[in-house]
Amino acid sequence: MKSLKLLLRFLTVGGLVLLLLIPLMMIRGTIQERESYRLQAVERVVEGTAGKQRLTGPIRVVPWTETRRSEWVDDKGVKRQREEKTSGHLLQMPKTLAVSGRMNPDERKVGLYKVRVYEWQADLQATFDPALPGASAKDAERQYGVPYLVFGVSDVRGVVGAPDLKVDGATIPLQSGTGYLGARMDGIHADLPAISDGRVAGDRIAMKLTLKGTESLSVVPLADNNQIRIDSAWPHPKFEGYSPASDVTSTGFTANWKISSLASNAQKQLRGEDGGSSQADRIVEGRVLAAPLNGSVDALHVSLVDPIDVYTQADRASKYGILFVVLTFVGFALFELIKRLPIHPLQYLLVGLALAIFFLLLLSLSEHIAFWQAYLVSAVACIGLQFVYLSGVLKSWARAAGFATMLTMLYGVLYGLLVSEDNALLMGSLLLFGILAAIMWVTRKVDWYGLGTELR
Numbered sequence: 001m002k003s004l005k006l007l008l009r010f011l012t013v014g015g016l017v018l019l020l021l022i023p024l025m026m027i028r029g030t031i032q033e034r035e036s037y038r039l040q041a042v043e044r045v046v047e048g049t050a051g052k053q054r055l056t057g058p059i060r061v062v063p064w065t066e067t068r069r070s071e072w073v074d075d076k077g078v079k080r081q082r083e084e085k086t087s088g089h090l091l092q093m094p095k096t097l098a099v100s101g102r103m104n105p106d107e108r109k110v111g112l113y114k115v116r117v118y119e120w121q122a123d124l125q126a127t128f129d130p131a132l133p134g135a136s137a138k139d140a141e142r143q144y145g146v147p148y149l150v151f152g153v154s155d156v157r158g159v160v161g162a163p164d165l166k167v168d169g170a171t172i173p174l175q176s177g178t179g180y181l182g183a184r185m186d187g188i189h190a191d192l193p194a195i196s197d198g199r200v201a202g203d204r205i206a207m208k209l210t211l212k213g214t215e216s217l218s219v220v221p222l223a224d225n226n227q228i229r230i231d232s233a234w235p236h237p238k239f240e241g242y243s244p245a246s247d248v249t250s251t252g253f254t255a256n257w258k259i260s261s262l263a264s265n266a267q268k269q270l271r272g273e274d275g276g277s278s279q280a281d282r283i284v285e286g287r288v289l290a291a292p293l294n295g296s297v298d299a300l301h302v303s304l305v306d307p308i309d310v311y312t313q314a315d316r317a318s319k320y321g322i323l324f325v326v327l328t329f330v331g332f333a334l335f336e337l338i339k340r341l342p343i344h345p346l347q348y349l350l351v352g353l354a355l356a357i358f359f360l361l362l363l364s365l366s367e368h369i370a371f372w373q374a375y376l377v378s379a380v381a382c383i384g385l386q387f388v389y390l391s392g393v394l395k396s397w398a399r400a401a402g403f404a405t406m407l408t409m410l411y412g413v414l415y416g417l418l419v420s421e422d423n424a425l426l427m428g429s430l431l432l433f434g435i436l437a438a439i440m441w442v443t444r445k446v447d448w449y450g451l452g453t454e455l456r
Contacts (some may be wrong), residue, residue: 012332012345013329017322019271024321027359034363041110046214049108049117053213054299055099056152057221058126058185058205059270060092061180062195063145089180090144093267094126094205097223103232105304112367116304119160126205126223132195147192147200148180152185152220153211160210165190167202184270199298219298220266221259228257230302240301245377257300266298310366310374313418317375318359320414325352327435331406335394336440347393351386358382358411372415377429379411411433 035366101122107114132144149167153159156176165172167190174315178187193201211217218241219228233252245253261267302412327346336343365374383404391400417427 005369013333013348014173016143016345016348016352017325017329019349020325020356021322023324023353023356024318024359027321027356027363028315028318030360031311031315031363032125034367035315037111038113038311039200042115042214043116044110045108045115045146046155048426049157050212051158051214052154052216052218053151053158054154054218054220055122055124055211056185056297056299057150057206057222058094058124058180058194058204059150059152059222060147060200061150062090062092062132062147062191062200063180064088064090064142064191065145066142069141081417087133087288090132091271092128092200093261093270094128094223095225095228096127097221097228098125098127099123099219099227100229102300103230103304104216105234116234118213118215118217118234118304118307120209120211120213120217120230122207122209122211124205124207124209128200128203128205130199130201131274132200136364145194148179148189149202150181150185150187150189151176152181152187152264153208154186154218155213156186157189158212159188160200160212160410163188163268164208166206167192168204172406189358191357204246210443215305216303217310218301220297220299220445221257221261221264222266222270224261224263228300229355230255233303234304236305238301238305238309240303241298242298242300253304259300264298269297289326308371310371311362312373314359314363316365316418317362317414320417321359323356324355324410324414325412328352328355328403330439331403334439335399341394343393350389351393354382354386354389375411375418379408383407383411 065085068086069081080225099122101120103118105116105118108117109115149165151174163174166176172190172192174188174190176188178185179189181187196199219230221228221242231252231254235248235250237248237253237255239246239247239255242255242257242259246253246255277445292331328351332348332351335341335345358381361381362374365377368374369377385405387400387404390403391397394400394403407434413427413431417431420427445454
């Protein structure tokens with residue numbers, strides 16, 4: 001077959017492309033490995049300070065015991081009295097909750113890695129309904145124990161000093177643990193005065209709290225009406241859970257949330273009512289036990305993110321590595337066929353390796369300098385290397401300069417794809433279309449059968 005040699009040539013180039021997938025995949029593996037090292041650095045900071053924080057509460061917990069009396073007739077026809085006791089805890093959520101505070105950001109350095117931490121100076125105010133419900137049945141009598149307030153804190157190691165808690169204007173000391181809610185959340189609690197005349201103390205709650213954490217802060221909107229305000233000097237926040245009215249500038253952000261119980265299932269989730277059961281508690285051997293939480297509790301989240309995560313950017317860049325190799329090899333093949341200048345497969349391979357090494361240089365340099373600087377240095381180094389090498393392969397500085405210009409354009413387009421994440425798909429599609437159109441234009445008059453005959 002007269003085109004056999006041409007076909008074998010294309011198969012050889014295709015095999016080299018597949019061969020170069022090996023170093024490209026190894027580089028991607030290195031990127032993922034370095035990213036795992038960063039996660040380990042975050043874990044080391046968490047072990048030494050505190051992790052992601054979530055503030056839940058205040059919740060007013062009221063223990064109760066309910067006695068039911070009933071009559072029954074025994075086998076001899078004698079009426080007898082029967083008494084049945086059950087116990088449980090009433091969880092009261094606030095009517096209103098106002099939380100405000102400033103997140104003071106900082107960074108902890110662990111080796112090459114920087115971990116974002118913060119100190120949140122929170123001011124919390126809440127109001128409760130003082131009334132308590134009666135017994136669940138007419139023939140039952142309910143007695144209440146000593147109530148207490150619970151504040152859920154996901155990592156109590158982050159509590160700085162002693163929070164200042166005022167209940168109805170009086171200062172009350174806080175204790176560790178969450179009492180009855182200990183199986184559901186960590187945190188702190190404070191005992192309230194005993195119930196008097198069916199009313200519970202603690203209508204007005206005010207607390208000042210300083211909380212340290214790592215990277216993320218969450219607040220659970222427990223009240224019927226929640227107003228939450230968080231501000232910080234960090235210019236790159238990420239909001240999740242509920243969208244705030246926010247003002248984000250280069251000097252920081254301010255975020256405000258107004259959330260009602262109509263838009264949140266947090267109260268039901270904490271009472272255990274979100275799993276298909278209408279009961280907050282379940283009865284086992286005469287004692288009421290708390291139903292377990294089903295899933296996570298609704299909360300608003302604020303994360304201090306890095307908009308230019310070097311590992312994410314390097315990983316995205318490496319995904320285009322095979323495209324670089326294919327386009328360069330296509331250019332070589334067209335040049336070889338049209339200009340009748342043979343290029344050895346080993347020369348293809350060396351150029352492909354030079355393209356692959358760019359992504360390794362980008363990763364290693366970006367851990368020490370800004371990403372754009374690492375990209376520029378890596379691109380200049382690889383383009384310069386190939387310019388010098390191709391001047392000998394193509395036996396012309398002008399031809400080498402042409403390929404170097406093409407590579408410069410490719411690196412420029414790739415950088416545009418990396419920094420313009422929202423338009424990456426559109427830009428990538430237009431790039432591929434433009435390249436295909438250019439190849440079709442250049443080869444529109446090529447006599448492939450004639451080339452095959454000449455190569456024979």
